[in-house]
Amino acid sequence: MLDQITIQEFSQTLSQPLIMPLEPGYDEARSVWNGMVDKRPAMIAKCTNVDDIKKCVNFAQSHNLLVSIKGGGHNVAGKAVCHDGLMIHLSQMNAVIVDPVKRTVRVESGATIGELDKETQKFGLATPVGIVSKTGIAGLTLGGGNGYLARKHGLTIDNLLSVELVTANGDFISANETENPDLFWAIRGGGGNFGVVTSFEFKLHEIGPEIMAAQIFYPIEDAKKVFTFYRDFTSNAADELAGYALIVRIPPADPFPEAFQGKTAIALLVGYAGSLDAGKAALAPLENFGNPILRVIMPMPYLALQTSFDQSAPNGIRNYWKAHYMDDLTDEAIDVLVNHTRHFPGAFSAVGLEPFGGAITRVEENATAFPQRSASYILGIFSGWIEPENDEKNINWTRELYNKMTPFASGGAYSNYLDHDDSDKVSASFGSNYSRLQDVKSKYDPNNFFKLNQNIIPKPDL
Incomplete structure (x- = not known):
């Protein structure tokens, strides 16, 4: 345990004083996006320049302190915050x-x-x-x-x-x-x-200022049909087209019909990183498919597309994630996915497929440290809820779906999606x-x- 004089002397060398437990701003500074993470650093350094960071590293080395590094604090495993150590807080270095x-x-x-x-x-x-x-x-x-x-x-x-x-x-x-x-x-x-x-x-x-985009929501009863369509629609898509298929809850707000608000649905979210005319042609198959709750296909400001998912992932909710890489989306895999998501706990949960392929696959697996290049999709199981008493239910539901989908996965793991209990999957995320x-x-x-x-x-x- 460091004495207060040592801590105070270190604090005075920084651009801003250390934030200590019980001081104003401490709880806000230590908080991260995942509300399940509740760790208490011994001190928090809000660094404003490189020199501050160097001093923090040297101080922690000298005193054998555990260090965590907080940028956006959005990592689901909560690695940005430590217990009884020094948090290097970078939010003010955002130029x-x-x-x-x-x-x-x-x-x-x-x-x-x-x-x-x-x-x-x-x-x-x-x-x-x-x-x-x-x-x-x-x-x-x-x-x-x-x-x-x-x-x-x-x-x-x-x-x-x-x-x-x-x-x-x-x-x-x-x-x-x-x-x-x-x-x-x-x-x-x-x-x-x-x-x-x-x-x-x-x-x-x-890119932009506008790109062609589609945001289409279907009743959950149509999930099998939508996933099958999504598989075919994306299988030979141009590199410019990136399509997500997500099971989500309909937000309780306009423009969604009141009868569907708060209910589970399946959404197709598509962006086209090319000309508007080419994008309109590429998205044409979406114009007449199915009977959606809401269908929006139009040029959209790139900034609007990039923020359209924010309300579905608010700060402070409780989160637990699992993910697989998938080479194929078989009929059997669709059946398992649809059947398990008929019961969908968590007001902020989302389960679905993220696009891979295209330029991602044309980089050799050993050209960078990221080896998982050949998959067609990432299956993400992103459980989000509010009530602590529902932790066990939501975590168990997530693990069950992850296990059920394992036979259809291609192996490996995406390190950005590993949760706090996935330390055994770290080496798999780096593969060869x-x-x-x-x-x-x-x-x-x-x-x-x-x-x-x-x-x-x-x-x-x-």
């Missing part, structure tokens, strides 16, 4: 600097997807990111990063040009294809195992790249100082 001539963007690691999108769209540009705007850019990127643009332009990591980070020994270094290339390889999919990333540089693509990642971990963090992540264990000294 986004766009170079419209070079079509690149430099973004600090405390920024969210929404903050990045807002700045790049001022120039009609974007880089592939996720579909919930409150997600932190750091965690998303370090684990891979999938979204509406990925089939056309690759995962978030495939658009990463360079990073700057503070290593476990307090050094501030850069990594790219020519400078520390081993680290740059590992950063792209290997998570927060190698340091505190302070900024990312991405390449940008012409795990041994090489251990080598990089051993070089840059041999004592596993950065361990609150989907942790890669350094190789033992021989």
Whole structure:
């Protein structure tokens, strides 16, 4: 236990004083998106620059403190917060600097997807990111990063040009294809195992300000028919088309008919990362399929599409996730999925298929640390609820569906979707790249100082 004088002296070296337990702002600073996570750091450092981060790393090393790193705090496993350690809080390091001539963007690691999108769209540009705007850019990127643009332009990591980070020994270094290339390889999919990333540089693509999009909701009774249509519709789709099929609850608000509000439905959410005319033609099969509750097919501001899922994933609700990669969506798999989701606990739960394929698959599995390139879909089981007394029911329901869908899965795991009880799946998420990642971990963090992540264990000294 550190004495107060030592803590106070350290606090005075930072740009802002440490936030201690019982002080104003402590509970807000330690909170993360998943309301099930309730850990209490011994101290929280709201860093505003690289020097603050270096001081935090050196202090924690000197005093053998557990460290967690909070960017957006959106990781379901709650790795951003530690108990009885030092939280490095990066939310104030959220600058986004766009170079419209070079079509690149430099973004600090405390920024969210929404903050990045807002700045790049001022120039009609974007880089592939996720579909919930409150997600932190750091965690998303370090684990891979999938979204509406990925089939056309690759995962978030495939658009990463360079990073700057503070290593476990307090050094501030850069990594790219020519400078520390081993680290740059590992950063792209290997998570927060190698340091505190302070900024990312991405390449940008012409997107928007409007893109063709579809948001269509069908009664849950039509789920089998919709999944079958979705499989056929997406099987030979152009790279520009990214389609999600999700079982969700209808929001209790307009424009949904009151009779369906709060009920379970199946939604097709589609974005087309190309011209509006080409998008209209590609989405034409959706115009007349089925008898939807609501059908919207029209040009939509890219920023609106990127924020349209936010209300379905509010901060502070209780969450538990499981996920599979899938190569195929067989009739039997559809039957199992539909039958299990007839009973759908959790007001904020969603279960469904995210698109893979396209440009994602054209990157070799050992070109970056992210190896899971060949799948057609990610099956995500995202259970979300409010009441603590329903924890066991929702967790058990999620595990049951995950187990029932395992025979149809292609193996591996997506590290960004691993929950707190998935430590046994970490090596599977890195697949054939795990041994090489251990080598990089051993070089840059041999004592596993950065361990609150989907942790890669350094190789033992021989």
